[in-house]
Amino acid sequence: MDALNTLYPFTAIVGQSQLKLALILNVINPKLGGVLIRGEKGTAKSTAVRSLSGLVPELNVVNLPVSATEDRVVGALDIEHAIKTGEKKFEPGLLAAAHGHILYVDEINLLDDHIVDVLLDAAAMGVNTVEREGISHSHPARFLLVGTMNPEEGDLRPQLLDRFALSVEVGGERDVRERAAVIRRRLEYEQDPATFVKQYQSEQENMLRQILQARKRLDGIRITDDMLELAARIGIGLEVDGHRSDITLIKTALTLAAWHEHEAVCLEHIKHAARFVLPHRMRRQPFEETGGMEERLQAVLEPALTV
Structure with missing residues (x-):
C-alpha cells in the first residue's frame, strides 16, 4: 500500500468529536472558510487533518x-x-499547489502576520494575485485552510481570528478507557499500518458516502426568517463585530442540517453552529479563560433560543 493508503484512518481517531465534525463540515461545504484548531500538543490535531486526505x-x-x-x-x-522577453514567467507557490486540496499550517500563530493575511485573502476570494513592478498574475486558489496552534505559545490577532469560519478547542482525553483506546490503537497502527487501515475500511467508506450525500442535500436545505433573525440576535447579544459571524453561523447551521439529514435548519443547528463560529470572535475580557467565554456564550444563547 502507498503512503496515502496507510494514513491513520479518520474514523479510528478516538474522541475529538467536535474537531472531526468541524473538518467534515468544511469538506461538505467548501465555502465555509476553514478551521482553526487550538489545543495542547499531542491531541490528534495533525493526525486528524492528515487523515482527512x-x-x-x-x-x-x-x-x-x-x-x-x-x-x-x-x-x-x-x-x-x-x-527581456515581454512575457510573464510565473513560478507557482504553495497556494497554487493547494488549489482543490487542504492547505495545512501547523503553529499558525507563529507565522508572520503578513503571510497569514495573504492566506486568508486567498481563501476568501478563491484567487491568488501576485503583483511585482507593475506586472501581475492571478490563478485559482480554492482550498480548505486548516490552522493548528497551541494558545500557550501566543494567539492570533482578533482581525485574523475573525477570518476563520470555525474554531475548535481540543484537549487530551480524561476518560481512562478512552485514553487507553488512544494508546492501543496507535500501537496497533504502528505495528502493522496496512492491516490496521483495512480494519476501518468499511467505516471510512460509510463516512465518505455520508459526506457526499450531505453535499447533494446542502443546496436544498430550507431556513426560515425566524432562524435568520435568531442568528442576528445572537450576534448582537454577544457584541460580535461586523456581519461575517452571522453569515458564517447560518452557513454552518445549513451544513449541519445537511449532515444530519434534515430538511430545514432548526434551533439545535443554530446552537451547535454558534459554538463553532462565535467563541474565537467574542471579545475576551482581561484575564478571561475559555470557561468564562463559554459562560457568556451560554448566557446569550439560552434566552435567545427560548424566544
Whole structure:
C-alpha cells in the first residue's frame, strides 16, 4: 500500500468529536472558510487533518511551514524575464499547489502576520494575485485552510481570528478507557499500518458516502426568517463585530442540517453552529479563560433560543 493508503484512518481517531465534525463540515461545504484548531500538543490535531486526505480521495494535504517566505507561499514573477522577453514567467507557490486540496499550517500563530493575511485573502476570494513592478498574475486558489496552534505559545490577532469560519478547542482525553483506546490503537497502527487501515475500511467508506450525500442535500436545505433573525440576535447579544459571524453561523447551521439529514435548519443547528463560529470572535475580557467565554456564550444563547 502507498503512503496515502496507510494514513491513520479518520474514523479510528478516538474522541475529538467536535474537531472531526468541524473538518467534515468544511469538506461538505467548501465555502465555509476553514478551521482553526487550538489545543495542547499531542491531541490528534495533525493526525486528524492528515487523515482527512485518506478519507476523501480528492483531497491532498499541502503543508505550509512557519518559515515559508512570501514568494514560496504566493509564487514568484520573474521580472527580468518579463523585461527581456515581454512575457510573464510565473513560478507557482504553495497556494497554487493547494488549489482543490487542504492547505495545512501547523503553529499558525507563529507565522508572520503578513503571510497569514495573504492566506486568508486567498481563501476568501478563491484567487491568488501576485503583483511585482507593475506586472501581475492571478490563478485559482480554492482550498480548505486548516490552522493548528497551541494558545500557550501566543494567539492570533482578533482581525485574523475573525477570518476563520470555525474554531475548535481540543484537549487530551480524561476518560481512562478512552485514553487507553488512544494508546492501543496507535500501537496497533504502528505495528502493522496496512492491516490496521483495512480494519476501518468499511467505516471510512460509510463516512465518505455520508459526506457526499450531505453535499447533494446542502443546496436544498430550507431556513426560515425566524432562524435568520435568531442568528442576528445572537450576534448582537454577544457584541460580535461586523456581519461575517452571522453569515458564517447560518452557513454552518445549513451544513449541519445537511449532515444530519434534515430538511430545514432548526434551533439545535443554530446552537451547535454558534459554538463553532462565535467563541474565537467574542471579545475576551482581561484575564478571561475559555470557561468564562463559554459562560457568556451560554448566557446569550439560552434566552435567545427560548424566544
